[in-house]
């Protein structure tokens with residue numbers, strides 16, 4: 001049995017991670033921001049003794065510190081940094097402003113490192129020591145043929161860079177680290193035209209996480225296990 005921590009777990013891809021890990025009888029810690037938008041997760045926690053839910057808003061330093069206090073010295077085997085935002089949908093050339101850009105950078109790229117730093121002792125106590133960060137193929141510079149989407153693209157490119165450094169820095173501690181592209185998934189963020197459902201995306205990523213080793217640490221994986229160019 002592993003202990004798995006998933007951020008942004010009240011809906012979409014995060015909630016599906018919770019469901020699939022609960023089915024395996026793992027111990028699961030799920031984070032959410034607001035009770036009102038987290039009814040399904042809260043209901044699940046009332047019926048599953050192996051699910052613990054904790055509040056976390058990664059846009060707030062105070063919330064991140066409170067979250068870590070509540071977590072205590074719990075060992076974390078697998079950490080999945082899933083929480084993310086898209087930001088303004090029309091962030092194309094001529095329409096980008098700092099006010100809308102910086103909060104997205106904070107949530108998608110800055111908070112994942114701050115949270116990892118705060119959780120490092122929990123991760124050191126874990127057995128499998130796997131750190132995953134849900135990114136997007138839209139953050140691949142190599143794959144960018146469409147241009148535009150400055151805010152979201154740049155936030156995920158920055159996340160990829162951050163995670164690459166984490167993978168290098170923590171290799172000596174036997175931590176396996178990767179960024180995962182979930183595919184274009186039918187969620188609130190992905191919209192109804194997404195190519196795959198959350199079950200397909202998450203079952204693929206769970207397998208990629210299973211297969212992740214120190215030898216493959218530091219890579220950018222698609223949900224089906226293929227490597228995506230940076």
Ligand SMILES: NC(=O)c1ccc[n+]([C@@H]2O[C@H](COP(=O)([O-])OP(=O)(O)OC[C@H]3O[C@@H](n4cnc5c(N)ncnc54)[C@H](OP(=O)(O)O)[C@@H]3O)[C@@H](O)[C@H]2O)c1
Pocket residue numbers: 007008009010011012013014032033034037056057058059060082083084085086107134135136137181182183184185186187188189190191194
């Ligand atoms: N869907 C896709 O096609 C797709 C493609 C590529 C990458 N991704 C990535 O996959 C991840 C999950 O996306 P999704 O499709 O499941 O999106 P979603 O349905 O919009 O869910 C986003 C999740 O992140 C949480 N979140 C947002 N801001 C937060 C904050 N400040 N603190 C803590 N949690 C926060 C949300 O919580 P609230 O309910 O409280 O807002 C929600 O649980 C994201 O990192 C996204 O960039 C998605």
